[in-house]
Amino acid sequence: MSAKAQLGEKIFLDQSLSGSGRLSCASCHNPAFAHGPPNALAVQIGGSQSNQAGLRAAPSLRYLERLGGFNGTPASKVEDLRGGLMADGRADSLAAQAFLPWFNPREMDNGSVADLARRLRGAAYASQFLTAFATPAADDSTLVTQASEALQALQVEDTRFHPYDSKSDFVLAGKVRFSLPEGRGLMVFSDKQGANCASCHSPDLSSSGQPPLFTNFGYAALAVPRNTKLSVNQDPNFRDLGLCGPSRTDLAGRTELCGFFRTPGLRNVAERKVFFHNGVMSSLAQVLDFYNTRDREPARWYSSADGQTVLYDDLPQSLLGNVNQVAPFGAQARRLSAQELADLECFLRTLSDGYVLGAPSFVGCN
Structure with missing residues (x-):
């Protein structure tokens, strides 16, 4: 890797770059867990006192x-929105994304740019900035920007962040075939009258011939259930509305965008321990069950009041019209059978990194 990316790796692993001195980027994005959390907490714990x-x-x-930057304009329709990083697309680059957790009081909680710059200057690798960047940082802001750019270089250059070595990649390369359940699962995945996953998570090669990321880079309002275990949700008036706030503020007046979150890629989805922006679900099978029954059996998913199910209970009633009703949702969609759901999960498990040629399929997927 370049000197900039090598510096980025040191920064990525450095717990001293946090208010608590105990949290690094790798704490929540552990390389051993597909650069995701190493635990099953719905949300991670941070702050100056952890x-x-x-x-x-x-x-x-x-x-x-x-993924690329957010393409929205004041006149953009939600179905046309693409790109951006973070669940609400508010970061336009990997460097901008890296910058945000450093100053979030719930995450790494550096009190100011000056505080983080002081920690960077005191790091054992501080001299590597002079090797990685042609121009020495003249002030605190420039130094922090350079650190963010180093993290971006790491994510671009280090192939551990994008190994493209899942079974699905081997199938695309013609080196192996899907098992029968995996192949049937791909058919369910692509069926427009069935799971219809491919409408948002295309399994096709990109226009430049690159392996699929299994996302259309767009946004969807899925109306996942309110996670009552989150501390922020102890306030009944709190709502995380994605594109229109609270973390993103530039689209706050666009009520038609409320409830929409970025469509993530599905690579390594079977390795996750919690799902959706609020971590409300804890298994891939549960997620597929939700997609299959959200509108058919809403009482299974949503809270109740006065004996009535509160439909889409994490959204204000005035915004229910924003919720996605395209298959597999809505009354018109075909309900998937237990076998189809099992096959679909088998296919999704082929998207996990680290496949070894000749390795058996997941239990039940042979």
Whole structure:
């Protein structure tokens, strides 16, 4: 890797670059867990005293190198929005994304740019900045910007962030075939009248011939259930509305965008321990069950009041019209059978990194 990326790796692993002195980028984005959390917490714990629960579930940092910046304009329709990093797309580059957790009081909680710059200057690798950057940082802001750029270089250059070595990649390369359940699962995945996953998570090669990221880079309002275990949700008036706030503020007046979150890629989805922006679900099978029954059996997923199910209970009633009703949702969609759901999960497990030629399929997927 370049000197800049090598510096980025040191920064990525450095716990001293946090208010608590105990949290690094790798703490929530562990390389051994597909650069995602190493635990099953709905949200991670940070802050200067290591006692602040996060607002959203920590994502994997893999396969972000091709997402690109947010393309929205004041006149953009939600179906046309693409790109951006973070669940609400508010970061336009990997460097901008890296910058945000450093100053989030629920995460690494550096009190100011000056505080982080002081920690960077005191790091054992501080001299590597002079090797990685042609121009020495003249002030605190420039130094922090350089650190963010070093993290971006790491994510772009280090192939551990995008190994493209899943079974699905081997199938695309013609080196192996899917098992029968995996192949049937791909058919369910692509069926427009069935799971219809491919409408948002295309399994096709990109226009430049690159392996698929299994995302259309867009946004969806899925109306996942409210996670009552989150500390922020103890306030009944709190709502995480994605594109229109609270973390993103430039689109706050666009009520038609409320409830929309970035469509993530599905690589390593079977390795996750919690799912969706609020970490409300804890298994891939549960997620697929939700997609299959959200509108058919809403009482299974949403809270109740006065004996009535509160439909889409993490959204204000005035915004229910924003919720996605395209298959597999809505009354018109075909309900998937238990076998189809099992096959679909088998296919999704082929998207996990680290496949070894000749390795058996996941249990039940042979």
